[in-house]
Amino acid sequence: MVLTFSLSRGALRFAKNDVIVKRLSAVQDLGSVNLLCTDKTGTITENRLIHVNDFLASGSDFHPLVLARLAAHDLEERVPEPFDLAADQGLSAEQRAEVDRFLLLREEAFDPALRSNGAVVRRDDGLGLHIRRGSPEYFLDQGLIAREQVSGWLAEEERRGHRVLGVSYAKDEGPPVFGGFVSFEDKLKDTTLETVAEAKRMNVAITIITGDALMVAEAVGREAGLVTGPDEVMEASAFLALPVHEQHERVGSIRVFARTRPEQKLELIELLKEQYTVGFLGEGINDAPALKAAHASMVVQSAADVARETADIVLLKNDLRVIVEGIRVGRETHTNTLKYIR
Numbered sequence: 655m656v657l658t659f660s661l662s663r664g665a666l667r668f669a670k671n672d673v674i675v676k677r678l679s680a681v682q683d684l685g686s687v688n689l690l691c692t693d694k695t696g697t698i699t700e701n702r703l704i705h706v707n708d709f710l711a712s713g714s715d716f717h718p719l720v721l722a723r724l725a726a727h728d729l730e731e732r733v734p735e736p737f738d739l740a741a742d743q744g745l746s747a748e749q750r751a752e753v754d755r756f757l758l759l760r761e762e763a764f765d766p767a768l769r770s771n772g773a774v775v776r777r778d779d780g781l782g783l784h785i786r787r788g789s790p791e792y793f794l795d796q797g798l799i800a801r802e803q804v805s806g807w808l809a810e811e812e813r814r815g816h817r818v819l820g821v822s823y824a825k826d827e828g829p830p831v832f833g834g835f836v837s838f839e840d841k842l843k844d845t846t847l848e849t850v851a852e853a854k855r856m857n858v859a860i861t862i863i864t865g866d867a868l869m870v871a872e873a874v875g876r877e878a879g880l881v882t883g884p885d886e887v888m889e890a891s892a893f894l895a896l897p898v899h900e901q902h903e904r905v906g907s908i909r910v911f912a913r914t915r916p917e918q919k920l921e922l923i924e925l926l927k928e929q930y931t932v933g934f935l936g937e938g939i940n941d942a943p944a945l946k947a948a949h950a951s952m953v954v955q956s957a958a959d960v961a962r963e964t965a966d967i968v969l970l971k972n973d974l975r976v977i978v979e980g981i982r983v984g985r986e987t988h989t990n991t992l993k994y995i996r
Contacts, residue, residue, distance in 0.1 A: 656994045664987030672970035673980050680966035682991075683950040685984020687858065689906075689930035691923065694862045694874050695736075696954070696972045697935065699840040703736045705744025706816060709807050709835035711799065714823075718834030720749050721821035725773040725787035727761050737819060740838050756783075766916055766940065768792055769865070784824040789867070790835065793820040798832040811837045815873030817866060842877055849975040850879045858981055860974075861926070862910045863890075863919055871912040880909045890914035894921060901925060916940030923947045935969075935977065936961055952977065 664681040668674070675681055695701050708718055723745060726738035745753065755778045762772035770788025777783070786792070790808055794801050799820075811818050816837040824830045853860055860880055864871050868889050875881035886909040893901065893911065905925045914922070919936070920943040926932050927949065934941075934948035937957035945951035945964045953965040954972040962968060969976055 657991055660987055660991040660994060663990075664983060667983050667987075668967075668980060671976060671979060671983070673976060674968040674970065675966070676968065677966045680950055681984050681987050683931075683984070684933060684967065684980050685982075685986075685988045686931045687933035687950050687981050687984075689859045689861060689926060690853070690933045690935070690977060690981075691861045691863050691926065691948070692935040692974065692977075693937075694864050694866070694871065694878075695840065697974045697977075698842065698846055698862065698874060698878050700843050701736055701840065701972070703740035703817065703838035703840050705740050705836060706839045707811060707837040709804060709837075711832045711834040714831060714833045716823060716833055717749060718821045718836045719744055720752055721785050721823055721833045722787055722819055722836050723749075723753050724756055724758075724775050724783070725771060725785045725821065727758075727771075727773070736840075737817075737838070741819075741836070744836075755779075782826045784827070784830075785833075786822045786830070787819055790818055790820050793822060793832055796822075796830070798822050798830060804835065807835070809869065811835075812867050812869030813873060815839070815870055815877065817870055840874075842874070843973070845973065845975045846878050849978050852975075853978050853981075856978070856982060856985075858978065859906075859909075859930070861908065863914050863922060864910070864912055865914055866912060868912040871910045875910040886910065887912065890918040890922065894918060902928070905929070917943075919944040920947055933977070933981070936965070 661678045661681045665675040665678060719741060723741040726741050756775040758773060758775055760774040764771040770786050770792045772786045775783050793799055816839055818835050818837045820835050821833040822830045823833055862875055872881060872887040881887055888908055890911045890913060906929050911922060923932055923934055923944045924947055931949045933950040934944055935952045936945050937954055939958045939960050942960045942964045945961060951965040952967040952969055953961045954969050
């Protein structure tokens with residue numbers, strides 16, 4: 655009776671802080687968390703991208719920002735994708751007039767394996783374009799641009815923490831042509847530094863698990879005060895390629911896992927669970943296995959249905975501060991339960 659009463663009271667306090675608890679015992683589970691795994695976008699950063707720079711490919715007939723905007727979709731949605739919105743807002747009047755000449759014929763969904771999406775559009779003069787938009791690695795792997803031509807520009811953008819999109823196009827089923835790169839800035843939330851410091855005071859470690867490039871993730875990790883050295887940042891595939899004993903030795907010291915594919919999140923969570931009580935914040939369909947595996951699983955309100963169904967806790971605000979405050983409330987609830995029983 656005491657346990658149920660204490661957890662119910664804890665859940666009520668959570669609700670007042672925009673946190674909905676689906677499983678009552680998750681209040682205590684969240685209080686036990688000493689390692690929080692989260693994406694950086696929307697929790698560490700604002701998830702409000704601003705167009706800042708371009709790499710113009712020689713021989714391209716189109717500006718890369720125009721191509722990036724033509725491959726955008728669902729801009730009429732209540733909450734469009736940040737890249738799509740940023741590409742639209744970054745257009746000049748001349749570029750917007752050029753975009754308005756095209757009609758969208760077909761959308762190609764984002765492919766997590768290729769890290770790209772596409773669109774087929776047709777201009778009012780009959781010209782058809784098949785556009786691909788995605789991570790720089792996609793275009794380098796496709797051989798559309800030589801690495802030595804763009805490595806300096808990419809390294810500088812990633813060092814600044816900018817997120818980079820590449821674009822290519824094919825005219826009327828012709829061969830693909832590299833269109834260039836566009837970069838976007840995603841600033842830290844105003845509350846991030848204070849929240850990270852509060853987590854440290856509570857002995858809660860924070861690990862970023864992100865699909866972004868290594869240097870971008872490291873730059874954000876350093877800015878947020880999570881990363882102090884390059885040995886604390888690794889690409890997920892490089893880490894999982896290490897011998898098993900080395901994975902166990904190093905997993906607790908890595909503060910940022912970059913270029914993480916959805917299926918790798920489960921492997922990382924399982925490894926971390928051997929040493930920590932793990933809280934995991936996810937949102938996509940592919941996050942469901944990792945959410946199921948974590949000791950305390952959280953999703954934001956806008957997460958995929960499957961992820962919301964799997965998670966123990968739903969956050970009405972996508973804010974790291976809400977989670978850290980939830981861990982503190984969970985610990986207080988546990989302490990009060992022991993007091994009542996005694």
